[in-house]
Amino acid sequence: MPRAYNFGAGPAMLPEEILQQAQADLWNWNDQNMSILEIGHRTPIFMELMEETNHTLRRLLKIPDNYEVLFISGPARMQFSMIPLNLISKKTQAGYLISGIWSATAFEEATKVSRAYCIASSEATQFKDIPDYSFSDFKENTDYLYYTTNETVNGVRFPGLPVAQGIPLVSDMTSSILTEPINVNDYGLIFAGAQKNIANAGLTIVIIRKDFLSLIDKSTLPTIMDYETFAKHKSLYATPPTFNCYLALKMFQWVEEKGGVDALYQANMEKARILYDFIDNSSFYYCSVQQRARSIVNICFNTKDKNMDDLFVAKAAENGLLALKGHNKVGGLRASLYNAMPIEGVKKLIQFMEKFSREYS
Ligand SMILES: Cc1ncc(COP(=O)(O)O)c(C=O)c1O
Numbered sequence: 215m216p217r218a219y220n221f222g223a224g225p226a227m228l229p230e231e232i233l234q235q236a237q238a239d240l241w242n243w244n245d246q247n248m249s250i251l252e253i254g255h256r257t258p259i260f261m262e263l264m265e266e267t268n269h270t271l272r273r274l275l276k277i278p279d280n281y282e283v284l285f286i287s288g289p290a291r292m293q294f295s296m297i298p299l300n301l302i303s304k305k306t307q308a309g310y311l312i313s314g315i316w317s318a319t320a321f322e323e324a325t326k327v328s329r330a331y332c333i334a335s336s337e338a339t340q341f342k343d344i345p346d347y348s349f350s351d352f353k354e355n356t357d358y359l360y361y362t363t364n365e366t367v368n369g370v371r372f373p374g375l376p377v378a379q380g381i382p383l384v385s386d387m388t389s390s391i392l393t394e395p396i397n398v399n400d401y402g403l404i405f406a407g408a409q410k411n412i413a414n415a416g417l418t419i420v421i422i423r424k425d426f427l428s429l430i431d432k433s434t435l436p437t438i439m440d441y442e443t444f445a446k447h448k449s450l451y452a453t454p455p456t457f458n459c460y461l462a463l464k465m466f467q468w469v470e471e472k473g474g475v476d477a478l479y480q481a482n483m484e485k486a487r488i489l490y491d492f493i494d495n496s497s498f499y500y501c502s503v504q505q506r507a508r509s510i511v512n513i514c515f516n517t518k519d520k521n522m523d524d525l526f527v528a529k530a531a532e533n534g535l536l537a538l539k540g541h542n543k544v545g546g547l548r549a550s551l552y553n554a555m556p557i558e559g560v561k562k563l564i565q566f567m568e569k570f571s572r573e574y575s
Pocket residue numbers: 223224288289290291292316362364365366367386387388389407
């Protein structure tokens with residue numbers, strides 16, 4: 215039976231060939247007569263896997279030597295507090311750009327543990343755009359500018375780097391990492407939860423410039439919350455999420471086989487283009503996110519009659535098109551088109567949308 219297309223925002227679709235390989239490795243990984251789930255994290259063979267995972271990501275994103283790549287157990291939002299705890303010293307503060315639900319939550323968490331201020335917010339537009347701001351909105355001693363490259367819930371993306379006047383950028387790339395090219399040198403810290411484009415949920419990857427490891431006095435920082443601990447111990451201080459790291463390596467190798475991030479970006483742009491074109495030319499569906507800020511991986515849209523949404527989601531599921539309901543904070547519909555979603559899935563969705571609009575308009 216063919217598998218369904220999963221348009222969920224995360225945990226998201228994984229390539230079939232990786233799921234099949236993982237299935238085999240759950241029985242016998244690398245001729246160890248043991249499952250990948252049972253291998254000790256300090257065995258040479260697992261440590262080799264960690265090294266390879268690290269190096270493959272470094273190759274994919276051209277990560278310079280003055281950055282560490284950390285593999286941290288836990289949800290992406292743990293970084294909402296780890297970042298201010300590690301980066302804001304007694305004399306500094308951090309500025310946040312708020313473009314959707316995730317950056318708003320990150321800001322709220324930062325104010326709980328340290329000093330953070332909002333540079334600008336697009337909440338007044340119900341997060342249908344990225345915020346506008348000027349240099350006068352920056353405060354003194356700002357040691358990083360935080361933003362969310364792609365707001366998964368609101369379908370809003372920064373089309374370029376925010377202007378930061380030399381202040382280091384810190385970015386939540388949970389839903390955009392590996393879907394579009396980046397220049398790591400532009401950032402002090404990047405983080406991404408694994409559950410969209412990297413692996414199964416439970417792993418967060420942090421790419422941090424080495425000088426960011428020791429910005430503050432660590433005397434009251436718990437060891438497990440300190441990025442330096444992860445760097446010093448090659449992410450093996452505590453037991454890492456071993457299966458996620460294994461799956462991350464498989465995904466990084468898959469991205470390389472597909473031609474790397476640039477090739478996937480072109481494919482992602484095309485998938486997004488055909489879906490937005492269809493929506494914009496329809497009298498039944500609409501997308502209210504401003505053109506300049508539209509996400510290329512989370513396409514949020516509505517039907518003209520919101521009572522139709524549940525029926526749309528149910529009928530789509532009957533056709534093998536799953537998880538199209540928008541986030542419950544914003545409602546509507548959302549199609550997530552991460553790296554593993556083939557263009558055939560998007561074409562099938564458009565065909566279904568066409569048919570649904572003919573039947574119910
Ligand atoms: C951009 C972004 N940041 C943070 C999160 C939070 O992830 P987690 O549930 O792993 O904390 C998500 C989840 O979807 C997200 O999309």
